[in-house]
Amino acid sequence: MKQELLFSQNTISSRTKELASQISADYSEKEPVIVGVLNGAVFFLADIVREMTIPLKIDFIRAASYGAGCSSSGSVRLTKGLEIPIKDKPVILVEDIVDTGLTLSKISDIIMEQGPESVKICSLIDKQERRENNIVIDYCGFQVKEGFLVGYGLDYDEQYRYLKDIYILRF
């Protein structure tokens, strides 16, 4: 398998700063709960919150999707839920990549059941090739059309997550 550089550490970092200032402006009177989806979003979340200039809280969830391989089945359950109460709070879900959109829309539905003031979505990558719904990504780092991406949290069978840049994997 070959990796081809797509987004360098510098490119990711400057885009992350832009998103962070946009979010800081939009939430200037609020104290959002930033919810990272484990494991993929850890690096992106860690980097983006440190560029924000507003008070915020951080929590994580973990979702398991039934089904195997590189695509998602849309049948999702949380294997780790929220620990911070979010009732009447603004929530921002942070994801590494949105592909079919099924995982994040299910997660968003589950979060909604807890009565937050709002739920917005921030994803580093918006991969549109296989989108199956019209989920709104409120804060999007990069749009890509296709390809399997690894690095900066993104994995292939738990490999490559630790890489500083994002690559396209050529099978």
Ligand code: XMP
């Ligand atoms: P959805 O439900 O939006 O699922 O199809 C998103 C999840 O699918 C995985 N995924 C990827 N993981 N590189 C990855 O490392 C990719 O290019 C990719 N496309 C989809 C990922 O787990 C994400 O949370």
Ligand code: MG
């Ligand atoms: Mg993921």
